[in-house]
Amino acid sequence: MPKLLGDLNPGQSGFVRGVGGEAGIRHRLLEMGLTRGTLVSVVRVAPLGDPVELQLRGYRLSVRKSEAATVHIEAT
């Protein structure tokens, strides 16, 4: 079932189906590797509740929840 990356809890993962949001930020997220079909998992959420730490393509990326909410994923 399609979901948003922002809805995942730490430990959960899914495949990217597409990135929405504003073009500039969308392209940045894509260039960082969040392209369709990429497996991405949520490692942890920062102590104050934002941002989140993601694992993808063998490295760790941190984005705010508002950015994570633009990434559509297919939960595994």
Added chain:
Amino acid sequence: MSVRPADVSAVSATVHRIAIAGNPNSGKTSLFNQLTGLRYIVANYPGVTVEKREGRLLGSGIILVDLPGIYSLSARSPDEAISRDVLLGLLNGESRPDAVLVVIDASNLERNLYLATQLIEFGMRVVVACNLMDEVEARGERIDCELLSRELGVPVIPTVARSGRGLDELRRALMGGSIVPHSRHSLELPLEIDRCVEKIASDLTSSGATTCCVSRSAALLWMTDYLSGDATGRAASRRLVAQVPPALAEEMARTAEELNEAESDIAAAIIEARYRHVSQIVSRVRVQRSGGDALPRKASIRDRVDSVVTHRIYGFGVFVVVMGLLFLSIFSWAEPLMGMIESVQALCVSAVRVWVPDGLLQSLLADGIINGVGSVVVFFPQICILFLFLSILEDSGYMARAAFLMDRLMSRVGLHGRSFIPLLSSYACAIPGIMATRTIENRRDRLTTILIAPLMSCSARLPVYLILIAAVYGDRLWLKTGVMLGLYLLGTVTALLMAVVFKKTLLRGPRPTFIMELPPYRLPQARVIVRTMWDRSKQFLTGAGTTIVAACIVIWALGYFPRMDVADLSQEVVAQLAELDGAPLGVDERDHILAGAQLRQSWLGRLGHLIEPTIEPLGYDWRIGIGILSSFLAREVFVGTMGITFSIGATDDASDMLRDKLAAATRADGRPLFTPRVATGLMVFYVLACQCVSTLAVTRRETGSWKWPALMFGYMTVLAYSAALAINQLGAAVGWA
């Protein structure tokens, strides 16, 4: 089109300048240090504070240029734009590098190859250093560099920068003539997009601005930049096609936009196509050891550290300890060194007083030049220690965690998590704080942080607070503590409010984003850290230092001229001195009365009188005016100036005598000058006013223009004046003494 054609005929042409490009955290700078043997020079690119480091490749005449880390050629921040512009030869006054050394993090191959393939397709001579191979091996993986070299069509050298592995091979590859320009286009795009790219590429070619072998790459880059929609992207896309006739550029834009509407998002499709291409390469060259899907050993150590460092409770514990150490180091560890510098300064002054006869030259040397140089050098230990700390935090990977931890708080006022450390450092001194903003990538965030940093109550305000609180609040400890706390809070709250104001007005931009890599922890290398610390501290001495020394000499001159004979001084002073003649007073007391009298009739004193009408509504008289004027050099000067103006001997910060003098000072009509209302207003003035030439000089240096320090000075002066005015007028209205 300003991108120069790849010169295929000149394969063996000599290579003079090689740029080093790569992702942040790929070990690029480490490799640069090794290749140059740490013998390089640091400068800034004109107009921006992006470090420009150039050094000679050991054993050759080739110049290496280390560029700021970038993730792709579509630069979204001005700092990244510098890297891209240097690589593509778009920067004014700089020719395109003859070759590019692309450093890739082998343990993070996919994302790193994204940039590498972009650069290769541009038809540049490229050598790839496949760095951090040890981390890959520790994971139980292997990368077939020969195969990767064939796939990419350029030399690929496996390296480990910190141990020196592969460096000789890399050096040979860079010096040898084997670097050939190459522009293989393996990027498979959807048909419609491909047609559009070809159309734009042929437009570029036909305009004569480029040759066929790079026009396709230029077209791809131009399209992604143009369609990204934000201002930086559009500006970058315009620079790329600067030499194309406007009519043609318009047509290209039309072509791209039409297709973008029909095909939803072509820029995204291009990015995805490149990642597909890169993933295919990676799947071929990366060999996992049999049974190698076991969890990477290194990552698990990292996870254990991270589970503490970014823990809800322990994480903040670690953070508080690190920040505490940082704070302590600037506040107190630098103290002995600063004390030493001050003693040396005092020694020089007394030497000058002994060896140089009384008069202009003595005063210029002692009070102007030595004082000016001293006020620069005295910050040097603080700055060195801060940069040492910051380099360790940055290189080890903790800085990214600190930003991760604090981002939520900082985002409330529209800032980035990385703004926290500079602001905290500014409690000690705004100068290192402003210099620490270099880790903030986004220019608007960085400027906002710089602009509000001087509002954090720095240590130089402390003596002013102490003497004024002591003068009017007497011995009531709770009240004194409360006032002090209030002053610090006022500065902090104003800083945060001003951040909101700047982010909503002048520095308004697209919704702030936080897309930041959390790099693995790595042990920083001592040599590199010390070198970085030295480079940055030296920039402070040479960059801001000259301005500060010049300003000190100007203020000295204003306070020295015009000089009068003792006999020409006012009757009152002459009488006062005559009275003292018989009294058993030291020479010092006499000198101070004379100095006070001279200061009063100097240009500075006259300026004090001149501005009296403007500060009258604040409840100040001309004597406080002199204090305010002279403390534009540095706030702590206020205490010394008050000492001279009120003609007393000792000018120690906590001097009881000065405190009593201030408390007893009266106006012409006999009313006390420093009432609680006036003193509080004055302290608030000192919280908010930008009275620090050094801060302004550093801001000029870090922003590359006088516009920002002017704005800083302007808005803070307005804030300070209005707040002091409000306190005095409203206070008087409600009958506050």
